[in-house]
Amino acid sequence: xxxxxxxxxxxxxxxxxxxxSDFSLEAPAGAITALIGPNGAGKTTALNCVSGVLKPDAxxxxxxxxxxxxxxxxxxxxxxxxxxxxNLQVFGRMSVLENVMVGLHGASRREFGAAMLRLPGVRPEExxxxxxxxxxxxxxxxxxxxxxxxxxxxxxxxxRVELARALAxxxxxxxxxxxxxGLNPAETDALGSLIVxxxxxxxxxxxxxxxxxxxxxVSDQVAVLxxxxxxxxxxxxxxxxxxxxxxxxxxxxxxFGLVA
Amino acid sequence: xxxxxxVAQYTVSGLTTGAIYALVxxxxxxxxxxTHVVNFAQGDFLSLGGLMMxxxxxxxxxxxxxxxxxxxxxxxxxxxxxxxxxxxxxxSRQVMVxxxxxxxxxxxxxxxxxxxxxxxxxxxPPLSPEAPLRLLGATFTPQNLWVLGMTxxxxxxxxxxxNRTLTGKAMRATALNPRAASLMGVDVHxxxxxxxxxxxxxxxxxxxxxxxxxxxxxxVGVIMGLKGFAAAVLGGYGSFPGAILGGLVLGLLxxxxxxxxxxxxxxxVAFVVLLLVLFVRPGGLLGLARQxxx
Amino acid sequence: xxxxxxxxxxxxxxxxxxxxxLPLLVRNPYYLNVLNVVALNVLVVTGLNLxxxxxxxxxxxxxxxxxxxxxxxxxxxxxYGWPPWPTMLLAACLVALIAAMIGVPTLKLQGNxxxxxxxxxxxxxxxxxxxxxxFTGGPSGLSGIPPxxxxxxxxxxxxxxxxxxxxxxxxxxxxxxxLVHSRVGRGLRALHESPLAAAASGVxxxxxxxxxxxxxxxxxxxxxxxxxxxxGIITPKTFDIFKxxxxxxxxxxxxxxxxxxxxxxxxxxxxxxxxxxVVEEYKDILFGGxxxxxxxxxxxxxxxxxxxxxxxxxxxx
Numbered sequence: 001x002x003x004x005x006x007x008x009x010x011x012x013x014x015x016x017x018x019x020x021s022d023f024s025l026e027a028p029a030g031a032i033t034a035l036i037g038p039n040g041a042g043k044t045t046a047l048n049c050v051s052g053v054l055k056p057d058a059x060x061x062x063x064x065x066x067x068x069x070x071x072x073x074x075x076x077x078x079x080x081x082x083x084x085x086x087n088l089q090v091f092g093r094m095s096v097l098e099n100v101m102v103g104l105h106g107a108s109r110r111e112f113g114a115a116m117l118r119l120p121g122v123r124p125e126e127x128x129x130x131x132x133x134x135x136x137x138x139x140x141x142x143x144x145x146x147x148x149x150x151x152x153x154x155x156x157x158x159x160r161v162e163l164a165r166a167l168a169x170x171x172x173x174x175x176x177x178x179x180x181x182g183l184n185p186a187e188t189d190a191l192g193s194l195i196v197x198x199x200x201x202x203x204x205x206x207x208x209x210x211x212x213x214x215x216x217x218v219s220d221q222v223a224v225l226x227x228x229x230x231x232x233x234x235x236x237x238x239x240x241x242x243x244x245x246x247x248x249x250x251x252x253x254x255x256f257g258l259v260a
Numbered sequence: 261x262x263x264x265x266x267v268a269q270y271t272v273s274g275l276t277t278g279a280i281y282a283l284v285x286x287x288x289x290x291x292x293x294x295t296h297v298v299n300f301a302q303g304d305f306l307s308l309g310g311l312m313m314x315x316x317x318x319x320x321x322x323x324x325x326x327x328x329x330x331x332x333x334x335x336x337x338x339x340x341x342x343x344x345x346x347x348x349x350x351x352s353r354q355v356m357v358x359x360x361x362x363x364x365x366x367x368x369x370x371x372x373x374x375x376x377x378x379x380x381x382x383x384x385p386p387l388s389p390e391a392p393l394r395l396l397g398a399t400f401t402p403q404n405l406w407v408l409g410m411t412x413x414x415x416x417x418x419x420x421x422x423n424r425t426l427t428g429k430a431m432r433a434t435a436l437n438p439r440a441a442s443l444m445g446v447d448v449h450x451x452x453x454x455x456x457x458x459x460x461x462x463x464x465x466x467x468x469x470x471x472x473x474x475x476x477x478x479x480v481g482v483i484m485g486l487k488g489f490a491a492a493v494l495g496g497y498g499s500f501p502g503a504i505l506g507g508l509v510l511g512l513l514x515x516x517x518x519x520x521x522x523x524x525x526x527x528x529v530a531f532v533v534l535l536l537v538l539f540v541r542p543g544g545l546l547g548l549a550r551q552x553x554x
Numbered sequence: 555x556x557x558x559x560x561x562x563x564x565x566x567x568x569x570x571x572x573x574x575x576l577p578l579l580v581r582n583p584y585y586l587n588v589l590n591v592v593a594l595n596v597l598v599v600t601g602l603n604l605x606x607x608x609x610x611x612x613x614x615x616x617x618x619x620x621x622x623x624x625x626x627x628x629x630x631x632x633x634y635g636w637p638p639w640p641t642m643l644l645a646a647c648l649v650a651l652i653a654a655m656i657g658v659p660t661l662k663l664q665g666n667x668x669x670x671x672x673x674x675x676x677x678x679x680x681x682x683x684x685x686x687x688x689f690t691g692g693p694s695g696l697s698g699i700p701p702x703x704x705x706x707x708x709x710x711x712x713x714x715x716x717x718x719x720x721x722x723x724x725x726x727x728x729x730x731x732x733l734v735h736s737r738v739g740r741g742l743r744a745l746h747e748s749p750l751a752a753a754a755s756g757v758x759x760x761x762x763x764x765x766x767x768x769x770x771x772x773x774x775x776x777x778x779x780x781x782x783x784x785x786g787i788i789t790p791k792t793f794d795i796f797k798x799x800x801x802x803x804x805x806x807x808x809x810x811x812x813x814x815x816x817x818x819x820x821x822x823x824x825x826x827x828x829x830x831x832v833v834e835e836y837k838d839i840l841f842g843g844x845x846x847x848x849x850x851x852x853x854x855x856x857x858x859x860x861x862x863x864x865x866x867x868x869x870x871x
Contacts, residue, residue, distance in 0.1 A: 371838025
């Protein structure tokens, strides 16, 4: 598997607190790489560094062999890297359809002047964006709610809206930060299947998740972080049996779904 | 006068107005910490302080040591009323809407002041009418000393209040995390009310102290309020040490610009410096560069 | 997207017709004058609403752009005899440039810091308008600004200016409508709701903040140029921070994030102070009181309130 995303020697500290130290990881296309670890292990920090929200003190990140560290969020999106957020970030007062259409923002470079004057080309482009957004909504089973303001949907549906928005522009890599947190078992199951279907489209996924049964079910490879360091890496079966991982989890007081 | 005498003199007047800006800025911080709202009626608290002092002292002929606390108390009451009648019943919690509620309240208050006290400037006598003193080449009027002394006293009183009293601690807790404070049994509404009352008292103090120097009119607080806001931003919004530092820096900057460069550009210079500081340090001098969503 | 867009166009057409017939009823030049000022305010507030209501950025400095448009047009035409129309265009370009220069560092600021920075900018411009009296005429103002001409006819009375002012106000609304119902408009609203998620979705948030700031400044500048040619005399007081506050108030009272709100807000609050002149002594108290009541009880603005009444589900504004 050739690496789609390559993280090398990422380090960052806040004040005196080291959040990530010399963290390296490779994530291939068409596969799910799970990033697990106790609370405060640096998982979300790692995602934030990769997606340009935080600036690491040291290290390199490349997408398809091209360095992407230091690029702004929208530039990353245009290069095919999108993400979802741990604390839901849907555009609550916009409709579900509009949320997904925002996900397609980078598809065009016609800006203010063209939009205000409705220059030729704006309309067909708008139609194309709308068509793709509908396609994505149908894929996620959200077509019936398309016209509703996103914040009026149930929590689980809002999670799917966020996922739909991230998938809309056909990214090559998606970073998912706890996509099933707060969902009930049935919803978790359904979302897990959706994630697998996204993988089938050839998209690489990096998944930060606490739900171990989901991680073990869908991941192709698992990286374990503890105290900002990578302590184990391998296929799910190997991670489940790793004594250090077990010690970390039990020592950290975290429940770990070791029962397969 | 040598150049150094001049500098000393401008420093004295700069520190005096700076102290007033600091008092106004502290009022802004108090209300901001409680509600995240910029209270644009803060300047009108200052006007009202001077006007009430005038009414008690000149109008009713009460002695100054009695008029002073009465004026401060009256404006504290007005501050509480602003919270009770305008902020609390507001249907929206959007900061932008709340800010404009204080602007509307300010327009209303100024209209009422004009109606009650008239448009013409009033003369408020200084707190003590003794002769000026000279020190290090600068001339101090007793009122300069009153301003500096009372400001320092007010700051110590605030420090004591916020660190030593239960109410003060509860107000700090509310500012840091209203939800957590409320879970711990703090009545958050009441703390917000106290913040407005305290901000009113600080504004009144500033008004009583400065209007004998500037002149007293129904709208004297407008520009003072803006300067106080600028001082709070300069120091780092919400930070008490920042408000004091911002006030003094702004006062000195204005006074030295007016004296040594040009008095017509003193306002412009103050705001240009403010903008430059913000561009370099988006969180103000003592502010953390914290992310705050509008 | 097309449906609300079409409704807008239909309402706009009806409005244009009503406005075209209005001068048949209103012959009093005083009323026409008020309507003209309303039109200019509609123009500024429409631009401001794009910035505040849609993109969620605060500005308490837009009277400065209004004033810069007026003074650039005024000085170049009155003092240097430049032709009004091209000068107006030049003024808009210069103001756009100034807005971009101010906007880049300023829009990195948030919340109260942004309020203060825009307020500070307005205060600086006010001081300059008074102090650079060789150019601006100082506190007493600049006079002798020629009226605009259209097809050889001078627009030097209230009625002829009425056509121009409202024509441009409606054009401004139409262009803003186009922007709002477009991919860019969605990007601006997304930026308002969650800058983080907007950026991750591909919206260049920093650039958009500056661009929408520039667009709103250009609206203000054009209105300012029109104002200068309409009155023929301008004074710095017209463009002080109180004007900025008034403009944002119109935006909020009308309805943030609604273009009709700009129209409502400007139409209601422009004549209100003049109406209150009849109770001269209590004018400010009443004006402040009315604003207070509107803001406390109808924070979603008049448009939001009307929509809330029409459909129980309401809009989330």
